[in-house]
Amino acid sequence: MPKPHVLQMGSYPEWDQTPLDAAFTTHPYYSAPDKAAFLAGIGSDIRAIATNGGVGASAAIIAACPNLELISIYGVGYDAVDLAACKARGIHVTNTPDVLTDDCADLAVGMVVALARGIVKAETHARADWTKSSFPLQRRVTGMKAGILGLGRIGVEVGRRLEGFGMDIAYSARSPKDVPYTYIADPEALAARSDVLVVTALANAETRHIVNAKVLAALGPQGLLVNISRASNIDEAALLEALETGALGGAALDVFEGEPNLNPRFLSLPNVLLQPHHASGTVETRKAMGQLMRDNLAAHFAGQPLLTPVI
């Protein structure tokens, strides 16, 4: 049996690439010097796309593959895949939920603690300045009022972890969930009662800039914002302005518009903790994500039900 042709949108670790190459004829789009010519050459052979959360698959890529059947995402977020284009052609899309939930929640909570307690700055101080001055006092984490914006799988796990810090937890979601936290539908009202707002919402047209200037103002000069979801959930221009003027206390961010090219204004801010989009970035989780991405491809080509379909 000839191996199905798979368009590969980004690089994978060797432990994923080797089995992917064994099962499929892979075509590395990401390293092609002339991408248009590359696609024109192999587009009609492609039956599946293997991609990641950040790169996804645009309408143009999908259109260039007339025999496409499946897009398998190495990541839970599917905002970078043009779902409308897929639906119109009956193309299936899968992602990697669940396997990355704990790691994403772990990093979110680590960022809450690191931001509030100034852990990264304290490290620099211990190395360079301790003999000259005391490290400034920081913010108490235990007992904070936390807001979780988007109570999906990851949001629920963030909540469970924050309970361990004795936090008073509220959340926004489309509808109330079966959790022992206060439901506040309006993000601005949620921000107004929060010391720290953790954004875990999935990203789509509806959630774009859900954290806007008003939400940031409601969080206020003592308020902390943590984002491990997608940059598009926050109005980044309003965020930079709020951080620069002190209208917002601080932000810990794992995702950025145009990443990995950060807006240079972030780099000169003292009240931010910047992370390189690595919430799912552990060996254990990335291996599980790679396996699930390949298992979805394999299930499709074996005519079996997809393990984790988006559509």
Ligand code: 8YV
């Ligand atoms: C990954 C992600 O960083 O799951 C997602 O949606 O953004 C991340 O887990 C990415 O997909 C891996 O490249």
